Amino acid sequence: MEKHQTHSVTTADYADPKVDQLLKHTVRNQLESLLKAKLTTAQRQQALTQSFTEAMTLIFSTTQATHAQLSAAFEAMYEQAVQSMTQAQLSEELLTRQYISPTGLIMSPINCRHTIKDIYRIQGYVKGIDKAVRGMLSHKKSLTILYPACGPFAPLLLPLLSYYKEQHAFNGEQIKVLFVDTHPGAIVSLRQLISDLQLGEFVADIIEEDATTYEPQESIDLLVLEAMQHGFTREGQLAIAKHLVKFLAMDGWMIPHSVSIKGMMVHGETEFNQQWKDAEYCHSGHLQESALQERVELGELMRIDKSALLQMQELALEDGVRVVAANTITLPTGVEDMPERILAVYAQITTFDGEGLDQYDSGITHPKPDMSFYVDAKPRELDHMHFVANSGDTVQFYYQLSGMPGFVPVKV
Amino acid sequence: MESKYALFSGSCLCLAAVQYLLQRGQLGCVVLVEAEPNPDLVQLQQFLHHHQIPMLQYKTESDDALIAELDRLGVNSGLVYLFRHKVRSKLIDYFAGRFLNIHPSALPDYRGPMPVFWQLKEGAETIRLTLHEVTEQLDGGAIATHIDLPVHPFDTSQCLHQKIAQMVPALLEQFTQQQAAGTLTWQAQSEDIEVDGERCEPRYAAFVQVDDLLIDWQRHTSSEIVNLARAANAELGGARFKFREGMLQLMQASSMDCQLTGIKPGTVLELDRVKGLLVKTKDGAVRLDTVLTEQGIFDGYRFAILFGLEPGLAVAPTSSARM
Numbered sequence: 001m002e003k004h005q006t007h008s009v010t011t012a013d014y015a016d017p018k019v020d021q022l023l024k025h026t027v028r029n030q031l032e033s034l035l036k037a038k039l040t041t042a043q044r045q046q047a048l049t050q051s052f053t054e055a056m057t058l059i060f061s062t063t064q065a066t067h068a069q070l071s072a073a074f075e076a077m078y079e080q081a082v083q084s085m086t087q088a089q090l091s092e093e094l095l096t097r098q099y100i101s102p103t104g105l106i107m108s109p110i111n112c113r114h115t116i117k118d119i120y121r122i123q124g125y126v127k128g129i130d131k132a133v134r135g136m137l138s139h140k141k142s143l144t145i146l147y148p149a150c151g152p153f154a155p156l157l158l159p160l161l162s163y164y165k166e167q168h169a170f171n172g173e174q175i176k177v178l179f180v181d182t183h184p185g186a187i188v189s190l191r192q193l194i195s196d197l198q199l200g201e202f203v204a205d206i207i208e209e210d211a212t213t214y215e216p217q218e219s220i221d222l223l224v225l226e227a228m229q230h231g232f233t234r235e236g237q238l239a240i241a242k243h244l245v246k247f248l249a250m251d252g253w254m255i256p257h258s259v260s261i262k263g264m265m266v267h268g269e270t271e272f273n274q275q276w277k278d279a280e281y282c283h284s285g286h287l288q289e290s291a292l293q294e295r296v297e298l299g300e301l302m303r304i305d306k307s308a309l310l311q312m313q314e315l316a317l318e319d320g321v322r323v324v325a326a327n328t329i330t331l332p333t334g335v336e337d338m339p340e341r342i343l344a345v346y347a348q349i350t351t352f353d354g355e356g357l358d359q360y361d362s363g364i365t366h367p368k369p370d371m372s373f374y375v376d377a378k379p380r381e382l383d384h385m386h387f388v389a390n391s392g393d394t395v396q397f398y399y400q401l402s403g404m405p406g407f408v409p410v411k412v
Numbered sequence: 413m414e415s416k417y418a419l420f421s422g423s424c425l426c427l428a429a430v431q432y433l434l435q436r437g438q439l440g441c442v443v444l445v446e447a448e449p450n451p452d453l454v455q456l457q458q459f460l461h462h463h464q465i466p467m468l469q470y471k472t473e474s475d476d477a478l479i480a481e482l483d484r485l486g487v488n489s490g491l492v493y494l495f496r497h498k499v500r501s502k503l504i505d506y507f508a509g510r511f512l513n514i515h516p517s518a519l520p521d522y523r524g525p526m527p528v529f530w531q532l533k534e535g536a537e538t539i540r541l542t543l544h545e546v547t548e549q550l551d552g553g554a555i556a557t558h559i560d561l562p563v564h565p566f567d568t569s570q571c572l573h574q575k576i577a578q579m580v581p582a583l584l585e586q587f588t589q590q591q592a593a594g595t596l597t598w599q600a601q602s603e604d605i606e607v608d609g610e611r612c613e614p615r616y617a618a619f620v621q622v623d624d625l626l627i628d629w630q631r632h633t634s635s636e637i638v639n640l641a642r643a644a645n646a647e648l649g650g651a652r653f654k655f656r657e658g659m660l661q662l663m664q665a666s667s668m669d670c671q672l673t674g675i676k677p678g679t680v681l682e683l684d685r686v687k688g689l690l691v692k693t694k695d696g697a698v699r700l701d702t703v704l705t706e707q708g709i710f711d712g713y714r715f716a717i718l719f720g721l722e723p724g725l726a727v728a729p730t731s732s733a734r735m
Contacts, residue, residue, distance in 0.1 A: 022717070092685050093685045093686060095686065096684070096685060096713075096717060097682075097683065097684045097685070098682070098683045098684075098685060098722055098724075099681060099682035099683070099684065099722050099723050099724045100675065100679070100681045100682065100689075100724060102671075102672055102673075105723060105724040108683070111722065168692050221560035226698060234724050319673055319674075320673040323674045383630060385630075385676060402672065402673050402674025402675060403672040403673070403674065403675050403681075404674060404675045404676070404724065406681060
């Protein structure tokens with residue numbers, strides 16, 4: 001049952017929020033345009049909904065939209081979403097509180113707001129979710145989606161739901177969403193945005209709770225997981241996935257369907273600077289062949305999908321850190337310039353049925369350099385944070401489920 | 413023979429001692445340090461001038477003129493407190509065993525010019541104010557008497573210097589009474605000290621270098637960081653920590669509990685308007701209470717917001733020199 005009710009507005013109800021000073025400074029451009037336009041609340045909500053549906057229309061267009069078109073549409077969506085956030089009148093405390101929980105980073109609403117501009121992340125997810133929804137609703141009357149760690153804008157679902165509503169594709173009888181986030185500021189913003197988008201019919205519940213301990217009462221058909229950063233680090237994506245996957249229905253799906261995390265030894269300058277100096281923006285479509293040739297791929301460090309998560313066993317180390325075993329790789333031999341190379345970890349994400357994101361398409365698939373991993377080289381000053389190995393060594397990777405999740409290599 | 417003192421000092425912190433000796437009619441003069449005028453010294457000179465207390469100037473090149481002046485004033489005893497020069501044997505001989513120094517440590521531990529800083533840095537809970545004979549060995553003469561002073565957990569070096577200054581009259585009174593009662597015993601300093609039941613070399617309180625003020629997030633515990641910041645607050649400008657290309661000054665920090673595991677020391681744990689800015693240490697966490705930057709003095713929260721330091725980031729990240 002929907003718990004959050006949209007409040008009725010009148011056309012004389014102007015959008016003139018009492019905004020916290022810090023947010024006012026941070027989003028002053030968006031606020032200026034809001035105030036200059038002198039929109040009524042109804043007009044602002046209409047502009048917001050329009051920006052969301054236009055971005056989705058471009059994504060689902062049969063003709064390929066250009067990057068410039070997508071950028072403009074997503075920027076408009078971002079600006080409108082931020083204006084909605086200002087209406088929520090969050091206090092400075094709620095806006096800026098950011099912390100590391102025992103299972104990962106909990107970002108502040110003010111820092112989360114940019115994810116709605118991550119074009120190719122949203123594109124890869126939305127297309128995958130759309131295929132999954134259509135597939136399920138072809139043989140079911142309704143489905144329940146669980147979206148943990150959804151943040152203040154729930155960017156992987158709210159644009160799609162706006163699009164469905166505008167297109168009369170699906171309604172609240174067919175799709176119900178459980179939104180979960182542990183940050184009270186995210187919950188306040190999310191309620192405002194859902195209210196402004198008038199998507200209340202799709203809401204099963206909005207729950208302020210830690211996604212790693214939340215236990216849904218209903219069976220989940222789709223589990224949408226976005227909480228991750230590059231190199232599969234920082235946020236508690238694996239802990240959330242591992243906990244919630246068991247609430248999926250027998251025929252339920254996880255979005256992303258699979259995540260493959262790979263390692264490679266690269267020349268940092270080529271990989272992260274030279275390769276991109278003439279590129280308009282970072283994207284897998286702009287990878288330089290010469291840079292690809294220069295890489296030394298180490299293979300897959302870890303694969304995450306529904307069955308892997310269900311089988312995953314945790315190990316507790318002496319210092320209380322919990323880990324799960326990932327893959328074992330053998331460091332290649334015969335690479336003369338290995339000492340000059342650094343490890344970079346990247347993700348390839350299949351959201352659903354051929355849709356997904358490749359390396360560099362988004363912040364979450366951007367390769368992450370690991371400066372503490374040395375092969376055939378020694379750090380200037382060795383400390384316990386450094387990993388030192390030689391070509392030909394076998395390395396077992398573990399994934400640490402702590403407040404700062406990430407890979408831990410161990411020599412076998 | 414009634415003692416008539418020359419008080420050797422260069423700081424207004426000696427004024428409690430000046431007033432004590434004045435009240436007892438035992439102050440012959442004040443011998444000032446040889447230094448460029450600074451606000452503290454100028455204020456001391458003004459006070460002495462106002463109260464018509466004779467001032468003599470210490471000269472590093474020779475003691476002859478000073479000794480002549482001391483003799484002219486009929487001074488027969490010396491008291492050294494917050495005096496930066498090492499006195500020479502000629503002057504020591506002049507006082508013939510009536511030359512005393514006030515040193516804030518349990519001698520022979522922490523001999524040297526910066527005993528308060530080093531003891532606070534080590535988390536001392538008590539500081540001993542020792543009255544001892546001046547000899548050619550710096551801070552090495554026989555001990556006459558002492559008073560122990562409890563250290564408040566929030567005390568900075570500056571706080572302690574002021575508290576110590578207020579205790580000086582009590583130390584001198586104790587000395588005078590023991591002398592009068594015939595209970596004063598001069599105790600030679602031992603060559604070693606006892607720490608946790610073991611004999612070891614006394615620690616030396618050297619002049620503080622910038623490297624001594626540097627926080628090592630990998631090595632320092634929470635209490636070591638807290639103590640370093642307060643030991644260096646305010647005269648030394650606080651503890652230093654690397655931040656991006658520069659060095660910032662931490663004037664105050666607080667130790668916090670942290671049960672999180674698997675997080676590198678130096679990682680920002682939390683940013684909250686009420687709770688502040690929390691950074692992981694090897695054994696817990698510290699809250700950065702007051703940070704001094706070129707742009708101003710901020711609490712940790714405002715510093716982090718202004719400088720873009722977020723939870724999950726390292727205060728001093730690993731060098732990207734390998735890129």
